[in-house]
Amino acid sequence: MKPLYQRIMLKLSGEILAGETIFSPEVMNRVCQELKAIRDIGVQINVVIGGGNIFRGNMGQAQGMDRATADYMGMLATVMNALALQTCMTDIGLDARVMTSINMNEIAETFTRRRAFEYMHNGRIVIHAGGIGVPFFSTDTAAASRACEMNCQAIFKGTKVDGIYSDDPVKNESAKFYETLTYQDVLTKELNVMDAAAISLAKENKIPVVVFNIKNPGQLAKAICGEGLYTIVS
Ligand code: UDP
Numbered sequence: 001m002k003p004l005y006q007r008i009m010l011k012l013s014g015e016i017l018a019g020e021t022i023f024s025p026e027v028m029n030r031v032c033q034e035l036k037a038i039r040d041i042g043v044q045i046n047v048v049i050g051g052g053n054i055f056r057g058n059m060g061q062a063q064g065m066d067r068a069t070a071d072y073m074g075m076l077a078t079v080m081n082a083l084a085l086q087t088c089m090t091d092i093g094l095d096a097r098v099m100t101s102i103n104m105n106e107i108a109e110t111f112t113r114r115r116a117f118e119y120m121h122n123g124r125i126v127i128h129a130g131g132i133g134v135p136f137f138s139t140d141t142a143a144a145s146r147a148c149e150m151n152c153q154a155i156f157k158g159t160k161v162d163g164i165y166s167d168d169p170v171k172n173e174s175a176k177f178y179e180t181l182t183y184q185d186v187l188t189k190e191l192n193v194m195d196a197a198a199i200s201l202a203k204e205n206k207i208p209v210v211v212f213n214i215k216n217p218g219q220l221a222k223a224i225c226g227e228g229l230y231t232i233v234s
Contacts, residue, residue, distance in 0.1 A: 001225045007044040007120065008224065009147035009155045011140060014053035014081050016158060016214055022053045028088040034220045035125065036094055043224060045125045046150050048143040049085055051077025071135030075102065078139060082129035089125060096125040101133030113149055140198035148205045155207055156223065157194060158214030163231030164193050181233045208234040
C-alpha cells in the first residue's frame, strides 16, 4: 500500500472513544491498531481528540454555566481523552506524545511547533490536547489550525459513517453520499462535517479534508492510499 500523504492530521471526536462507558478500551485499542497500520507504511501522524464523550461547552451552558468556563471544562475533557489514547498507543508499541495548548506541565508537555516537528521526524505520534486553548472554539478548528501549523498534507476526520451525505444517513435512508465536494459546497450547503471556521482554515490553506468511517476496520489506511469509501473535500 502506497500512501498519498506523508503527514496527516487525524481528528477524532471524543464520542468515537466511548462504548458503554466514557472510554471503551476495546474501541481505543482498535483505533490505535489503525494508527499503527498507517505508521507502518511511513505516515507521520498528528491526532486531535475531542472531548464530547466527557464534556462539551454547550452541556455546561445548558446548565446555566457561562460559556467560557464551560469551554475550559471541555478543553480539560480533551486532555483526559488524549492521556487515555497515549496510554493505549504506548501499550501497543506506538511512541506517542501528548502536547497541550494550555500549560499543565505535570501532566503533559506544552505544545511548541519546534518540539512537535522533532517528534514527527523521530516517528512519534503527536496527540494535540486542549484544542487551541481558547474558549468559543472547537476541536475541529484545532485540528485545522494545527494541521496548517504542522504542514500536514491532509486532515482525516474519522466519523461513524462512510463520508459526507446530504442528510444524516442514519435517520434518512435516501440521503445522498458525496465522493467529492468543494470547501464552498460544504459551507454553502451547511453540511454537518466540521464547523465553518475549520473548513475555512482548510480552504484558505488548501488542505484537503478526508471524511471516512473510523468504525470500518482498515478504512483509515485505505483512505490514505486513495482506496475504499470516503469523501474528499478540496
Ligand atoms: N473547546 C474550546 N476550545 C477549543 C477546543 C475545544 O473551547 O479550542 C471546548 C468546547 O467547549 C468543546 C469542548 O472543548 O465543546 C470539547 O471539544 P469538541 O466539542 O470539539 O469535542 P468533540 O465533539 O470533537 O468530541
